[in-house]
Amino acid sequence: MAEALSVTVPRQMRITIRRHAAKLGIPTDHLPDDAPSPQEGLLRHLRAAGTTIAAAWFTLRGHAPSLPLEAQPYDLLVDMGDVVQRVQVKTCMTKREVTIGRRLPGTSKGALVPYGIDEVDAFFLLDGELSIFLIPISEVAGKLRISLAKHRRFRVGSAISLIR
Template sequence: MSPSPGYTDDELRRAVDVSHSWRETLRHLGLAGTSSAAIRSVRRHADRLQLDYTHFAGGRHWSDAELAKAVLDAATWTEVARRLQLTGSSATATLQRHAGRLGLEIAHLAQLPLHENWAQPQLANLRRAGSLIAAAWYTLCGQDVSWPLEPCRYDLVVRDGARMRRVQVKTTTVASESGVWQVNVSTTSRRSRRIYTADEVDDFFVIDGELNFYVIPLESMVGMHGLSLSAYERFRVRSGTVPHSLISPAPAPT
């Protein structure tokens, strides 16, 4: 019985067996090899007959069977691409799409542990990163940021149009027993603690151990050496959380 006008089941079987693509199959059947509708129809009938066309590569130089073996034997998508001699930024996406079409088991590729040498963020580095984080935040807010050329009492100069603010950046990973973040806002010199004055600083950009950001004007903390940040919630400009796994032994607050 003919599944569609122009060819029989046996003719379709022979065409699929000797072809390497659906377009070639159409040509063997005497059909136009450029018709997408004809390809869909022929493939539907091939599926009805449960024909094996895993040797088809279409525009690819690898078959479904080769992909299945590469996925089974490889440990990463990069390795799958290498086994199939694929290069380019789209290789992984292409392979993942075909693996999904075939229903291949890919859990062993998607759930690999992170390489032990990969860098991981640690709160122990927050002090060094503080000024960079602050500069990035101001830049994202559309303000111009500059750095002092010589050591001084502020870390950044922030300009928003004609308005200029001198910003001192402080970080902390130290919390009280009740979980309130504590930050030191003075400096130590010759065994004495020195506070910041209005001649030196306009604002403090504070980053706590959960990566909450605060922009606190100096006039809101005049004469103070340290702050409990729970009292400065109105100055918080970003709320963030850090997974416990990233928390390492805390350095002294800055």
């Protein structure tokens, strides 16, 4: 039924439905298998591909991205002609909320801290639908998480064609 409605049911939700149906004694052999959809399989690698997608996006618009040689709070330096922007790349698997905070160097499970306006100029965000957002730090300064719905005006495109 989900396919008829063009709705993607995440793999974890399909597994949960099967588990609850089994507890209730409801047969599930008519349900689609629990293998990840091709899109879900590709999205597992979204975090690793984020900076590369961002660099390609900027390059295709005539801007010159560079990777910092040393560890920095930003992922890319982007020469936009009249200004160089420090861009932090973030990805999320949903389309609702994205974490834009960071952990301090040397901590893997420490508390999140927000990026400062003296560290980054903008966030390049990719959500689970591969929508691309370019949000200036001035819009989200001091925040650890943001709702993408509240920042729709900063949506600048989509990378969906990369997986279809």
